Amino acid sequence: MTTVSIHLDRAARMPLATQIYRAVRDAIETGRLDPGAKLPSWRDMAAQLGVSRGTVRVAYQRLIDEQFAVGAGAAGTRVAEGPSPSSAPLWPPDVPPLPELFHTYGTPPLPFQMGVPSQDAFPFKLWSRVFARAARRAAALPVSYPDPRGDPQLRKEIAAYVGIARGLRCSPAQVFIAAGYSGAIGLAVRALQVEGSRALIEDPSFPITRKALDLASITVTAVPVDAEGLDVASGVRRAQDAALAIVTPGQHAPLGMTMSLSRRLALLAWARRSDAWIIEDDYLSELQLTGRAAPALASLDHGGRVLHIGSFSKTISPVLRLGFVVAPIELTGRFGDVCACLAPAPALALQGSVAEFLREGHYIRHLRRMKRLYASRRQALLEGLAQVGSESLKVEATAGLAVIVSTKASLSDVEIARRARSFGLAPSPLSQWCVRSQPWQGLLLGVTNLDTRRLAQYCRQLAEAAAQ
Incomplete structure (x- = not known):
């Protein structure tokens, strides 16, 4: 018969039967109780812990119901057969999907981030x-x-x-x-x-x-x-x-x-x-x-x-x-x-x-407001990039809700985007949108979440990230 060390907190709000059940289950899951090991009888466990036999019976019955243990009548209660803890798979790390495309989930959008509407103008x-x-x-x-x-x-x-x-x-x-x-x-x-x-x-x-x-x-x-x-x-x-x-x-x-x-x-x-x-x-x-x-x-x-x-x-x-x-x-x-x-x-x-x-009619009115706002922010971004005059960034086109800039061939757009992240900016590398063997190098700069009061700073930081 296997002995189990169980400490009961009689001042806790958790029922004693639940505490016994959790202690035994933990011993089974961590391998301290081997498959097939015989558990103490109701009488012995009750005497050991100073509780009633009914309390132990409730805990054992829950272990049996959840297939952690097997009841054998007069032969007692044994740990159910199952894979050993060493053979059980480890919990996988919680890695967010598509990390190369989405840096974070559920956080406020960053300047230049693509694919999201304006945070500050949301009604x-x-x-x-x-x-x-x-x-x-x-x-x-x-x-x-x-x-x-x-x-x-x-x-x-x-x-x-x-x-x-x-x-x-x-x-x-x-x-x-x-x-x-x-x-x-x-x-x-x-x-x-x-x-x-x-x-x-x-x-x-x-x-x-x-x-x-x-x-x-x-x-x-x-x-x-x-x-x-x-x-x-x-x-x-x-x-x-x-x-x-x-x-x-x-x-x-x-x-x-x-x-x-x-x-x-x-x-x-x-x-x-x-x-x-x-x-x-x-x-x-x-x-x-x-x-x-x-x-x-x-x-x-x-x-x-x-x-x-x-x-x-x-x-x-x-x-x-x-x-x-x-x-x-x-x-x-x-x-x-x-x-x-x-x-x-x-x-x-x-x-x-x-x-x-x-x-x-809220949707139509909202779209009209967003058109005016985004057009204004796009124009401000174009002017900000022109004032910086960076040799590493060249405006190629305006597209949808973004401005496209080309980058120097000597530095990958993925690396520039990584550097920009250190400034709290989130441009999207154009190469990640390409299938061709020699993808275009450039950045997609979303215009929806730009604070025009800080736009000059954003443009300087982006130029610094793109510089050698």
Whole structure:
């Protein structure tokens, strides 16, 4: 019989039976009690600890219920057979995913950081009221499963919005709510059943998209872009068997050009001819800082080959993790099944708050304010870079919500970005967006979170990071 050293704290709020159970379990898990070892009887353990036999019985019964021990009747209680502690795997380190792309999660955005809206201009008070009302409505709903495709009111509002702002006529039945862009791309890949196929992507392109395709065992063929967007003819020559193309025709990510009408028509013709699919990543929607945004590619699609993906991460907040897919009519049944079984829509309170934000006109007014703010901050950044006059940084273009600067070939953009982090700046290396063997060297400087009062300091620090 094995003895177990147990110290009971009779002044603690934890029941004595629980203390005994935890002490014995700890001895088993740490290897101080071997598999098959016989535990003291109820009577002996009770006498040893000065408690009742009923208290020991409760502790032993919990060990048996949780399969740490085995009761053998009159033969007593023994430690259950199991792997030895030395053979048990160690807990893995808690390493955040994609550290090369996301330095931190859940922290305020830094100057030059890409992919996030303005922190200081977010309408906190308005959003708090909207969200509180939506939360109360969600709390009062029947305790039954909600529509996995998404809140009907939100789907209705999105269908109306994309019809007006993106020229895309669709029914709410074609709209499916997902957990941000990542959830939307996962939903689309599953519904299209293109795992293991080949896809055309832009070069450069969003790293998350490439990683998502890799996880789905989809072989990627990178296609160069020029002033008109994706070179469709080049893509067709490179991968005639492609089942899918993923593009950012509204504002190319990250270079910012709009896909020309001729290229759009060529891409649609290829999809019809090849029985292939097109995923349109409309990541900025109508949030274009100069001029009017071109209509969605899906607005030209009369053959049911384009899936339109949108997100509220860059227009409202990535905290929402709320995106959507507008699917061709013929695919709505399958999309609904995938939502029901594999990718149901996020929490109703979040969906309800965005639905009200759209319905009451707050979203349109917010976008208008952000356009003016971001345009002003972009201009201030261009002026700040010009005043610094660094030989290591050369402004190449403005693109979307960023300014693109090239860097000296003698120093990698990844190293410059690492140095900039020491100043509390977060530029994105352009090379991480490229697929080509000799990627472009440069930095993407997000304009959304710039304090114009400190902009001269930011530019000097960035120039210092880029200097030899």
